[in-house]
Amino acid sequence: MPTIYPFSAVVSSGEDHLGLALLLTAISPSIGGVLVRGDKGTAKSTAVRGLAEILPWIEVYDGDRYSIDPRDLGTTSPDGPFTSGQVTRPVRLVELPVGATEDRLLGSLHLEKALTAGAVEFEPGLLARAHRGVLYVDEVNLLHDHLVDLLLDAAATGTVTIERDGVSLSHAARFALIGTMNPEEGELRPQLLDRFGLTVQVSAPRDPALRVEVVRRRLAFDEDPTGFVERYADEQQDLTRRIATARDLVGSVRVSEAAMLKIAEVCAAFEVDGLRADIVTTRAAIAHAAWAGRDRVTRADIRVAALLALPHRRRRNPFDAPGLDEDLLDRILGDDELPDPPPEPDAGPPVDPADPADPADPDVEAPAPSPDGGPDSRDAGSDAPGPGTEATDDAPAEESPSDTTPQAPRTGPGTSLSAPAPAGTPYRPRLFTVDGTGEGAPGRRSRALGASGRRIGSSRGRGSLHLVETLRAAAERQAVRGTGLLDGRLRLDPSDLRTAVREGREANLLMFCVDASGSMAARRRMEQVKAAVLSLLTDAYRRRDRVAMVAFRGTSADVVLPPTGSVEVAAARLAELATGGRTPLAEGLLAASEVLRRERLRDPRVRPLLVVVTDGRATAGADAVARSRAVADHLARLAVPSVVVDCEQGPLRLGLATSLAAHLRAEHVPMAQVSADGLVDVVTGRVA
Template identity: 65%
Template sequence: MPTQYPFCAVVGSDDMTLALTLVAIDPLIGGVLVRGEKGTAKTTTVRGLADVLPPVRAYRGDRFSVDPGDPSAVSPDGPFEAGTPVVERPVRLVELPVGASDDRVTGSLKLDSALRDGVVEFEPGLLARAHRGLLYVDEVNLLHDHLVDLLLDAAATGRVSVERDGVSVEHASRFVLIGTMNPEEGELRPQLLDRFGLTVEVSAPREPALRVEVVRRRLAFDADPASFAAAWAGEQDLLRARLGSAQELVRDVVLDDDALTTIAEICAAFDVDGLRADLVTARTAAAHAAWQGRTHITREDVRVAARLALPHRRRRNPFDEPGLDEDRLDDLLGDDEPDPGPDDDGPGGPDGSGSDSPQDGPEDHRPADAPGHSPEQDEQQPQPQPAGAGSVAAAGDPARARLLVVRGTGEGQSGRRSRARTPQGRVVGKRPEATSGRLHLPGTIAAAAPHQQSRGGLVDGRGLALTPSDLRRAETVGQESNLVLLCVDASGSMAARRRMEQVKTAVLSLLLDAYRRRDKVALVTFRQHTAEVVLPPTGSVDVASRRLAELPAGGRTPLAEGLERSAEILRREALRDPSRRPLLVVVTDGRATSGADALGRAHRSAAHLAATGLDSVVVDCETGRFRLGLAAQLAGHLRAEHVPLGEVTADGLTDVVHAATASREGAA
């Protein structure tokens, strides 16, 4: 087994290591979500955690790892007799791939036993293997919806029930859920976000000395992993022992009325949803006290708990910035600190270190102020304004967009928008050549049954005789996600502040809807003499809201350039993600005033797009008593639905797109 980078050797990620330590002390906290940019040792740190956790006891041969010390624990592999051997084994770190099938996650019929021996046997899935351990999902924000639903069920009930293909099994599945993600690649579903007890924001350290130490340690590990791990073995053993002591001590930590009242006041003041925040904060404060070797709660315990448990629960919608006002938190906590209890061995617990971080090892050159910087310090700087920027109108609050659908049936990634053939969904038939995908067991058996006599199957105790030609794949229909590309005229003819406010509000509304439906959204604007990709295809509302905050208007109308840039994006995305079907929405009055034969070039560009079979809508923003009808001409060349619209309102735009695409789907 390859040597794992030591958990104690991780530098510059104090909040992350502390959060992982606290959930290891009390798994009922609910797991950790780590948000951060690329290259910040998120995966390395998570994988190193399992190595410092105290081992667990289990019955030998029990695939479901029930606790021998819990009389109520029942394993499908049981019952176990009184003399059944009990063994100690390391805590498992189970990695859940974002593209896993539900059979792989929850378990399924063991096909080789069923087909060879005629025996119905259950093959446990990843959730069974993760019981009493860690379940890690890298890029958890990209997890398919059907897997999110399975995780939510297991996290809420602590059990997994499998009822399929003649198998009926229920088993315990309690695990520490750990997810890592890059917010620029899309957001997390609110239901799953709430299931994470703690969340931390990580970024690369800015101090040169700290960055040098990170590189030095990594180079040393890559050069000789075994020697590097041996040098940190002592620190790993100390941390493992301290964790074991904290796991025992946390049961004795007293959450008195004063501490609970303080936690309730903080949660109410920050206006978090529900009562899960209160429970998680209380458990985290108790775990932090146990980590410090105490059985009473202090002001610092509550502060640490609130800083880790509340930021992601304050977001009312995906456009809200995560984070917590720590000055306000300090005001709510006050300055009075209770006297140390008789069991208090000092500010750092039994070892008197005075540090929250579990990574104080040899040659630790971290600056004294490295731990605990707030997420607000890591906010990105606003994008510079382009040269020649015109007037700027702010967007209003995003409205709830109506459903956008693309006609026909696609085969894109699972989502919540258009009809598609997906790995999950309602079974509508079967297909041959089941080289991949979900097996259609009844169809497979039916295809093989007529040939059993000639193959000698089902006689003398033999099982069903199969050949590859018998295999059938289940054909399922669900919903897919799409790419919504908005091409918006930001020239002088559209520069009225009210009109641009409504256009930008509509874009934000569509983006919010796309977040809920797991779509991608892109935005191209054209003005002056060029077209600009304001928002590349993304599902991240954080990035989108920042990019759309300042959208200038004014100048000439390069309509052809806007359509050509849109076509370029669609071509590139078709190569990158060929299964994701696009919808183009052009918001314009149809004018083209940039360059020679501007209108002719625009119409030719539209005809070229139409030849690709693209679904599109033209929203006519021409106003006034005398109208030229240029947007209608553009729609004709684009073979798009033309919708005259006196003013571009958020409701009007989303309703127009919905009506046009829904009518096309009905016609298909």
């Protein structure tokens, strides 16, 4: 078994709450788990995998695959009743791959026993293994929608019910859901986002001393993993004891009416939807008080809980960046400490409030300890190491400037840039699809064959077992095999296996190639184009699509928006797009062609739609018109469905965009439809 990097050795930047959020979820799983957002190489996965090593062990029945709690008389296991006694084992951290199938998540028939012995036995899935443990989803924002639906149902009910393939079974599935994601790769579905109790934004430390410490520890671990783990054994055991103590204390932590009213005021002030935010914030405040060793919730507990539970719940649309105004939070909380809740009826004598050692003293506010017992984790000036961020062996890959940072405006002959045009108000576009049936990444737009959707047939390929078609294939061959029935059962052969062919929906790539030259600055054309792209991107966020944009002006073309599903990145890139200069049409088409080439190499199944917004003029460089037509012919040979939106206006028209459309073998759309609504209608009505 590989050695796990110790949780206590993860170096903190002093600004994030990663370690604290994971510990609070471990203390009180009813909080609902943690979503960790951050760039590559910020120790998201390292910290999560290290968490399981410090969790107290649990008691289970020996041989129980569903890990029910022997002390919970209200829960039963499909493997029961048990006569072999009880055992203690470590908590499981179960990883759910983004490409997992529904059968792997829920469970399925035991194929070997079904085919060899004719027995119907259920093989539990990942949700059963995660019961009373941690379910970890790396790149959770890329998880297929049908798996998201199953997770939502399990998280809401704490139970998994299977009714399929002749199996009727139900089992408990209560787990801490922890997900990690890079926001640049797309946003998370809103329903799943709300199911995460806490959220944390992590980044690499900027302090050179902390960065050096990260590298030093990582090198030491890679050189001698066993020795490195032994050096942190005492700290690991101390964290385990503190978690166990806090779990025992959670049930006795009191929440005064004043504290609950203050939590409600905070949630109302930040205009969060629903009441789940109030519940989660209260639970997180209780867990934080237990972690700090207090028997009542204080102002400090509410502050920490709000910073972790509210940022992802105050978003109104995908363009809103997650976060919380800490100054506003402090104004709402005020400076006065919360009054003590009334004593319980069976409580002992009141504690002397003058005792400075009393953790419940209302005049003494204990600092919120960091996960390693150091100073308050929100003290940005603290340089004490503790859980937070750490360099992993998955170092950030080098990316081209066009894929990581907005391009600076080019300068040169014929380039006179104007200020970036603002985007119009985004709106909800109509649904559009690419004709035909693809095999692209699962999404919610065009028809496609994949692992999810309605069953339309069977084949011998990979996929979930189609039991009826498998039995039918075996029955048709019994006479040929000459054996008939064997012991009263149908004889099966591996060649009889059939898998289901399903038709669902796929995601598409919308590739915009936009003329940003000086002529496009007139009549607010760029504002209309930006509004359309942002509108389509918002729709892509809901339908799991990807959108890209190339802008050409002056003497060159820039990939201002690489293929992405992140509306935050898209809004920032588009806001900086300026207009001015000549029209390098050939360079724009070449840049679009290169983006599509890379995407096809990355995923040959991707089905793009190229939308070229231009008046057809080519004025940059010698033989500009001939070069642009040659590039258009090259794009036509790639068989990319295309649309040319003709921006030419005025009584005298040269028809250059019409000629460009002919070379691209694309549909030509006149300027009359180039408004925000018109551009979306063009894409909506496009027949690939």
